[in-house]
Amino acid sequence: MGILQAxxxxxxxxxxxxxxxxxxxxxxxxxVGIIGPNGSGKTTLCNCVMGLLRPDSGTVxxxxxxxxxxxxxxxxRLGLRKTFQLVHLxxxxxxxxxxxxxxxxxxxxxxxxxxxxxxxDEVRIAINMLEFLGLQGVRDHLTDSLSYGQQxxxxxxxxxxxxxxxxxxxxxxxxxxxxxxxxxxxxxLEARKRGTTFLIVEHEMAFVMxxxxxxxxxxxxxxxxxxxxxxxxxxxxxxxxxxxx
Amino acid sequence: xxxxxxxxxxxxxxxxxxxxxxxxxxxxxxxxxxxSALTRRVLSAIFxxxxxxxxxxxxxxxxxxxxxxxxxxxxxxAYTTAILMHRxxxxxxxxxxxxxxxxxxxxxxxxxxxxxxxxHYFAVGTIMIQFGLAEIVSAVPYLxxxxxxxxxxxxxxxxxxxxxxVTAILSVLSTWFVRRSRFGFGLLAINRNEVQAQVLGVxxxxxxxxxxxxxxxxxxxxxxMYGRYLAYIDTTVVxxxxxxxxxxxxxxxxxxxxxxxxxIGAVIVETVNNYVWARxxxxxxxxxxxxxxxxxxxxxxxxxxSLHFSPRGFALRRPKERVVSETLKxx
Amino acid sequence: xxxxLVYGLLLGGVLALAGLGFTLVYGVLDVVNLxxxxxxxxxxxxSYWLVNLYGLNFxxxxxxxxxxxxxxGYLYQRLLVQRVITEKILYVFVLTFGAATLFTNIMTNLWxxxxxSIDPGFGGRYLEVVGVIVPYSRLVVFLAALIIMALTHLFxxxxxxxxxxxxxxxxxxxxxxxxxxxxxxxxxxxxxxAGTAGLAGSLLLxxxxxxxxxxxxxxxxxxxxxxxxxxxxxxxxxxGGLLLGVLITATGxxxxxxxxxxxxLALFLAMLLFRPTGLLGIExxxxx
Numbered sequence: 001m002g003i004l005q006a007x008x009x010x011x012x013x014x015x016x017x018x019x020x021x022x023x024x025x026x027x028x029x030x031x032v033g034i035i036g037p038n039g040s041g042k043t044t045l046c047n048c049v050m051g052l053l054r055p056d057s058g059t060v061x062x063x064x065x066x067x068x069x070x071x072x073x074x075x076x077r078l079g080l081r082k083t084f085q086l087v088h089l090x091x092x093x094x095x096x097x098x099x100x101x102x103x104x105x106x107x108x109x110x111x112x113x114x115x116x117x118x119x120x121d122e123v124r125i126a127i128n129m130l131e132f133l134g135l136q137g138v139r140d141h142l143t144d145s146l147s148y149g150q151q152x153x154x155x156x157x158x159x160x161x162x163x164x165x166x167x168x169x170x171x172x173x174x175x176x177x178x179x180x181x182x183x184x185x186x187x188x189l190e191a192r193k194r195g196t197t198f199l200i201v202e203h204e205m206a207f208v209m210x211x212x213x214x215x216x217x218x219x220x221x222x223x224x225x226x227x228x229x230x231x232x233x234x235x236x237x238x239x240x241x242x243x244x245x
Numbered sequence: 246x247x248x249x250x251x252x253x254x255x256x257x258x259x260x261x262x263x264x265x266x267x268x269x270x271x272x273x274x275x276x277x278x279x280x281s282a283l284t285r286r287v288l289s290a291i292f293x294x295x296x297x298x299x300x301x302x303x304x305x306x307x308x309x310x311x312x313x314x315x316x317x318x319x320x321x322x323a324y325t326t327a328i329l330m331h332r333x334x335x336x337x338x339x340x341x342x343x344x345x346x347x348x349x350x351x352x353x354x355x356x357x358x359x360x361x362x363x364x365h366y367f368a369v370g371t372i373m374i375q376f377g378l379a380e381i382v383s384a385v386p387y388l389x390x391x392x393x394x395x396x397x398x399x400x401x402x403x404x405x406x407x408x409x410x411v412t413a414i415l416s417v418l419s420t421w422f423v424r425r426s427r428f429g430f431g432l433l434a435i436n437r438n439e440v441q442a443q444v445l446g447v448x449x450x451x452x453x454x455x456x457x458x459x460x461x462x463x464x465x466x467x468x469x470m471y472g473r474y475l476a477y478i479d480t481t482v483v484x485x486x487x488x489x490x491x492x493x494x495x496x497x498x499x500x501x502x503x504x505x506x507x508x509i510g511a512v513i514v515e516t517v518n519n520y521v522w523a524r525x526x527x528x529x530x531x532x533x534x535x536x537x538x539x540x541x542x543x544x545x546x547x548x549x550x551s552l553h554f555s556p557r558g559f560a561l562r563r564p565k566e567r568v569v570s571e572t573l574k575x576x
Numbered sequence: 577x578x579x580x581l582v583y584g585l586l587l588g589g590v591l592a593l594a595g596l597g598f599t600l601v602y603g604v605l606d607v608v609n610l611x612x613x614x615x616x617x618x619x620x621x622x623s624y625w626l627v628n629l630y631g632l633n634f635x636x637x638x639x640x641x642x643x644x645x646x647x648x649g650y651l652y653q654r655l656l657v658q659r660v661i662t663e664k665i666l667y668v669f670v671l672t673f674g675a676a677t678l679f680t681n682i683m684t685n686l687w688x689x690x691x692x693s694i695d696p697g698f699g700g701r702y703l704e705v706v707g708v709i710v711p712y713s714r715l716v717v718f719l720a721a722l723i724i725m726a727l728t729h730l731f732x733x734x735x736x737x738x739x740x741x742x743x744x745x746x747x748x749x750x751x752x753x754x755x756x757x758x759x760x761x762x763x764x765x766x767x768x769x770a771g772t773a774g775l776a777g778s779l780l781l782x783x784x785x786x787x788x789x790x791x792x793x794x795x796x797x798x799x800x801x802x803x804x805x806x807x808x809x810x811x812x813x814x815x816g817g818l819l820l821g822v823l824i825t826a827t828g829x830x831x832x833x834x835x836x837x838x839x840x841l842a843l844f845l846a847m848l849l850f851r852p853t854g855l856l857g858i859e860x861x862x863x864x
Contacts, residue, residue, distance in 0.1 A: 073444075076444055084444075093433070114426060358848060531681045531682060534676070538678065
């Protein structure tokens with residue numbers, strides 16, 4: 001059984017069925033991609049997994065535990081994290097402060113720890129993450145002053161800084177320049193080497209094909225295909241869906 | 246543009262700054278014996294304001310949920326104490342403790358539904374609580390809202406002065422303590438991006454409620470003593486919208502979310518208020534309204550929010566960089 | 577038994593009219609105007625002074641009241657509120673609260689807190705409806721409120737400015753791209769909001785004595801009417817007004833005056849807990 005498992009996830013908004021009975025499974029240290037045209041339900045699906053939305057039906061299992069409908073902060077503490085499509089950082093906070101925040105709620109030993117300031121360990125982890133990301137130079141800059149690519153990178157780092165088991169990346173390279181995209185790809189692979197599992201929602205076909213072990217294809221809320229990048233490339237339905245023949 | 250830069254200035258500042266603080270501290274400690282009754286009253290009002298503002302800062306400044314009705318916690322503890330003393334013959338100190346407890350319970354009960362509301366609706370909800378609760382207390386005979394309660398003052402004004410001073414110091418210390426803790430950090434995050442905070446593991450609902458209840462604490466402590474200070478309370482005095490707005494004002498003018506903000510804000514507001522009140526009684530509310538308008542238009546981030554302090558001096562516009570957080574200094 | 581119901585419904589018309597301006601401003605500008613109660617009371621005073629100083633017939637003062645308040649609202653928005661509309665909502669709250677304090681106290685200074693009333697000129701004639709004595713004045717005021725609300729609705733539906741306002745409400749970004757002058761639309765919306773509020777105040781004057789101290793009350797009522805009826809719904813505001821009117825009158829009747837605001841609060845909390853989108857409102861998420 002995989003480390004993250006979704007069974008029969010469905011979600012409708014008003015009359016619109018955004019996600020319709022989707023199943024998928026992710027094995028440890030895999031990099032799985034979710035692709036599909038706009039409106040195919042990729043982000044909605046991931047928001048359901050992360051507890052930001054309540055699925056109308058279906059279950060989500062993480063490390064053998066049913067996490068369907070749990071609040072996002074609990075899911076986060078269990079080791080599953082998600083980034084956002086539109087960068088969603090903390091204005092008026094420095095990069096360093098964000099990285100402290102990103103890890104402060106994990107490995108907490110009870111209530112009294114919250115009353116204390118951050119520990120030297122957390123500081124060290126934040127510094128290490130800065131090096132890992134390559135953002136040492138903007139350590140004390142406010143997030144509002146970062147470039148778009150740097151913000152995306154920081155968002156990625158925030159998810160990673162608490163050493164989660166699985167990270168869901170929602171369009172991590174959308175609108176990002178090629179150099180930064182390559183850098184992000186490199187960091188994802190490095191993090192995978194260190195044991196993190198990734199589920200990547202992305203529009204950029206080249207990025208996904210060149211990075212993921214397996215790919216799941218959605219269209220209009222339903223899963224239409226699943227397989228290795230090669231298999232997906234050759235699948236007729238996928239080609240049709242993307243080229244709109 | 247940087248003021249007071251340069252090495253000589255730096256040396257001067259290293260001496261001058263702590264010295265100035267020392268002078269102020271001593272002056273404040275001995276003031277009651279040397280100043281006029283009016284000045285003592287104004288200083289007491291300032292300390293009272295500092296406590297209110299520092300408490301309010303936790304929910305309004307750090308967490309970013311601007312409450313327009315926080316004086317209800319002042320009123321609840323004052324009224325609870327009064328009722329226990331007058332109707333049940335309980336002595337002041339136990340009644341005071343009970344009053345604080347009741348206020349905190351009320352804060353929790355109100356906080357749960359209110360904190361689920363978004364922006365506008367939260368603020369409007371607190372406005373409704375302010376006026377609605379005041380009216381209900383006024384109308385219920387058991388609570389004697391309409392006629393109010395009297396208190397035996399029992400202490401000299403000097404004692405009240407020191408009481409307000411001590412609570413002011415304690416409340417600011419509490420705020421500072423919260424600010425540097427992980428909890429306080431979490432509140433700041435909630436303020437800036439609640440969803441992202443959740444996804445990073447911050448238990449936002451619990452933190453918000455905790456902040457709301459904590460913000461009521463020192464206000465509740467003040468309530469009954471305030472009653473004794475005035476010797477009389479009724480709903481217009483302790484469930485006062487003006488006190489609620491003043492709390493907001495102290496933090497706004499001083500700089501929301503800054504620990505020292507309410508101190509600066511209280512000093513400015515209370516000094517202006519008392520000066521105007523003494524000379525231009527009829528129009529003092531008009532001046533108050535104008536002050537509110539001018540502040541939101543021209544200095545919305547408050548005094549501390551509009552200045553930037555660095556080891557080199559201080560400047561008016563906020564640059565892109567910033568000195569690192571408190572925690573790092575200790576690392 | 578039926579008296580509070582009937583009187584409550586009649587009062588509800590004025591409450592709904594007051595709420596209409598508030599919901600319009602909130603729906604289009606996303607501004608909670610804490611000075612709204614001031615507009616209501618000011619409208620009442622305009623009518624009062626026109627009747628008492630210039631001997632106008634009460635009903636003649638209505639259009640003037642509307643115009644004065646509309647101009648006032650336009651300037652208020654254009655010169656003051658517009659400057660903070662792009663900032664944190666807290667600043668809008670504090671600004672409008674400051675304005676409310678300022679205007680209320682100017683009124684108090686100029687005209688004192690004494691309650692004012694006028695005689696709308698029906699000579700105390702009344703109807704009898706289901707055993708309840710209904711003064712002509714209350715009935716006519718109710719009908720006038722309904723007519724004004726209908727006119728406002730028609731204006732928003734069919735006039736050029738009305739369409740611009742609705743477009744801005746639905747999507748201000750696109751509206752601006754299509755050439756709508758946002759600042760002008762915002763100010764015009766506030767003008768209508770203030771004008772209708774002023775009319776509510778004038779109508780109120782015909783049935784109850786008014787005074788600047790009532791400003792907060794009417795702000796609270798407007799808020800509750802809108803929360804009950806749902807933001808952006810004219811019919812909803814009407815229903816909200818009627819419901820609140822009946823509740824306030826009933827509690828006043830059976831429990832004595834003085835807890836009208838408390839009643840409004842109770843209704844407000846009930847709505848928030850059980851029907852946060854209002855009875856009829858468009859899907860307007862008020863919770864996280």
